[in-house]
Amino acid sequence: MKPSDMVVVDLDGKVVEGDMNPSSDTPPHTYLYNHFPNIGGITHTHSPWGVSFAAAKMDIPAVSTTHADTFYGDIPCAPALNEEQIKDAYELNTGKVIVDELKNAGLTRMLYQPC
Numbered sequence: 001m002k003p004s005d006m007v008v009v010d011l012d013g014k015v016v017e018g019d020m021n022p023s024s025d026t027p028p029h030t031y032l033y034n035h036f037p038n039i040g041g042i043t044h045t046h047s048p049w050g051v052s053f054a055a056a057k058m059d060i061p062a063v064s065t066t067h068a069d070t071f072y073g074d075i076p077c078a079p080a081l082n083e084e085q086i087k088d089a090y091e092l093n094t095g096k097v098i099v100d101e102l103k104n105a106g107l108t109r110m111l112y113q114p115c
């Protein structure tokens, strides 16, 4: 992948720069940016440890000061999508359950605090 392969989209997901198709993750990412305007970026990883907790449908517990250095409290695991959410708009609904989970966990306030 080269820098010229990058695609820039606006907050509605419309391509504003680049010739490629945007990522299929564009709907959940724009949904997150639109609901948390102060976030500076989203990192999507498949770390073995993170995936392990997600597969077990578990929050990642705050058990160390190292964890506390970068995140306040347990890192919540969003609920799995139901069949209707998957069939309807899988990617967008992924963003919706993440936003709902962060709000339910009371993390909205934290996301707006400067580090």
Ligand SMILES: O=C(CO)[C@@H](O)[C@H](O)COP(=O)(O)O
Pocket (backbone or CB within 6 Å): 022, 023, 024, 025, 044
């Ligand atoms: O993590 C996943 C699938 O597991 C997705 O994020 C895809 O990797 C998105 O691929 P592109 O549409 O960006 O090529």
